[in-house]
Amino acid sequence: MxxxxxxxxxxxxxxxxxxxxxxxxxxxxxxxxxxxxxxxxxxxxxxxxxxxxxxxxxxxVVDQSTMENVLDTFHNGQPDTSLPWSQRYRLNMDKMRTGTTCECAEVVRDLMRRRQEKALNSSEKKMLDSAKKILISELVLVNGVTEAEAKHLLDDETE
Structure with a gap:
């Protein structure tokens, strides 16, 4: 097993x-x-x-120190804004399929920042909701926090 x-x-x-x-x-x-x-x-x-x-x-799930690095990348990393929508969507979907915490966090970060600039289309809204749920669910288990506290860790500096 x-x-x-x-x-x-x-x-x-x-x-x-x-x-x-x-x-x-x-x-x-x-x-x-x-x-x-x-x-x-x-x-x-x-x-x-x-x-x-x-x-x-x-x-x-990742350990505490890995999650801290992921959150640091989440808050301080820079998205690639040069890609057209279809390439960006495919890239984000591939990142989510890998299942790695860091790549999921990048999808959430990039889509949240994009949403600040202009409205997301329905596919990207769904992807953001899904990626956010996945990241929050891991934050809950790694950091031993509630769902609301985990959401706050993400919204903190990006909203």
Whole structure:
């Protein structure tokens, strides 16, 4: 088994949660072990086949010092404003799929700054909401803060 009950993990494109259990389930006549992941934001629970964890990119949450570096990059890094919309969207989507905290934070930062300059289109609004939720969910678990406090860490210097 890759993870243990109690591990804090991130599921790319979904967010961070805690493994509550490892259960054997029979689905379509096949028995398989599943991680039961309780997401840190909302009351959603995910069942993830143990054998598919690597392919899905599920990883442990980052440590405190990595999160501090991510927040520093978030607040002080500079976005690339030269890309046309379609390239920017593709690049941001690729960053979110990697599941890395830093790349997710870059997407949130760049879209929040862009939103200050002009309104985002509906695709970018959705992407910002999704990326923000993912980043906040990991902040909640890494920093041991509430969802509201995590949002404040992001909105702090950028809004």
């Amino acid at each position: 890759l993870f243990q009950v109690g591990d804090k993990v991130v599921y790319p494109m979904h967010g961070a949660g805690i493994i509550e259990a490892i259960e054997e389930k029979e689905i379509l006549g096949e028995k398989e072990n599943y991680y039961v992941i309780h997401m840190s934001i909302g009351s959603m629970q995910l069942l993830v086949p143990v054998g598919k964890v690597s392919a899905l990119g599920i990883r442990l």
